[in-house]
Amino acid sequence: MDSGRIFFDSSSNGNLLFLGNGDSIFRGGSRVMNMGESSKRRPFFGTAEDLYDEEYYDEQLPEKKRRLTPDQVNLLEKSFEEENKLEPERKTELAKKLGLQPRQVAIWFQNRRARWKTKQLERDYDHLKSSYDSLVSNYDSIIKENNKLKAELLFLTEKLQPKESTQEEGFDIQNPNPTPAPYLQLIMKVEDRLSTGRQRRGQLLDSGDSYLEYQQGCMASVEGVKSEEDEGSEEGGSYFSDVFAAPEPQEPVGWFMWP
DNA sequence: TTGTGTTTTATTGCCTCC
C-alpha cells in the first residue's frame, strides 16, 4: 500500500478519506481506524446519507477499493443498456439510487464503455477473420478448378495433335502458311501461354508430361500456398497479420486467362 | 496455501468541445 493515498477525489462533498502512513484511514485529518480493523468485506456506502453518518464509519468504513454489489452492478448495467453516455442529471440520479458518489458512477460508465469497446473489437475481429477465411477458401477452390481446367485443356490439345499433322500432309504450295481453323488458333494461343508459364515456373513440364503428372504439379503448388498460410495463422505474428496478409499465389492469377 | 492470471475500480494525463 502506498502511503498518503486519497480515497475519494475532490468531488466527494469535501469529505475526503485519506489513507495515510501505516494504512490508517483518516477523515477530516483525524484517524478513523486502522486497515486491519476493517478487514470484513462490506459494500460501499449504502446511501448518500451514510457518507455523513458517524456510525456508518464505525461499521461500514470503506477499505481500499471495494467492489460494487451485484444489485448496484445490475442497475448500472441496465442504465448502460439504455444509454451508454451519462448526462449530469442521470449521473446524480443514479448515484443517489445506488448510494454511490457521482464520480464513482461516472468512472463505472467510463470503464464499462472501455470494456464494451474491447468486446466490440473482438467481435469485429472475429467477423473479419471469418470473412477472410471464406475468401481464402474460395480462392483455393478457384485455383484448383483453374488448374484442373488447364490440365484438361492440355490433355485435349495433345489429343488433337494428329489432326494437325494430317493437315500438314496435304501441304498446299499455293498457300504455305494457311490460317488455322478458329479452334486451332485458340488452342495455339493457350499452348503458347502454357509454355510461357512453364518456363517461368522453372520448366516444370516438358512436352512429354502426362496429364496426371501435370495436375499433380499444379496441386502441389496449391497445397504449398495453403500450408504456408496455415503456419502463419497458427502462432506468433501480430494480431492482425494472419487476417490481412493475402496468400501469395504461386503464379500471377491472370497468366492463363483467355486473351 | 500460494502463485499467477484476470477482472474491476480508480487515477492520471492528455485532448476536445463549448
Place this chain on the structure above:
DNA sequence: GGAGGCAATAAAACACAA
C-alpha cells in the same frame, strides 16, 4: 478555462490450478 471523454496504467479483489 472548465467539464467530460478516452487511453494507459495502477492496484485491489477475485478465481483457480498446483
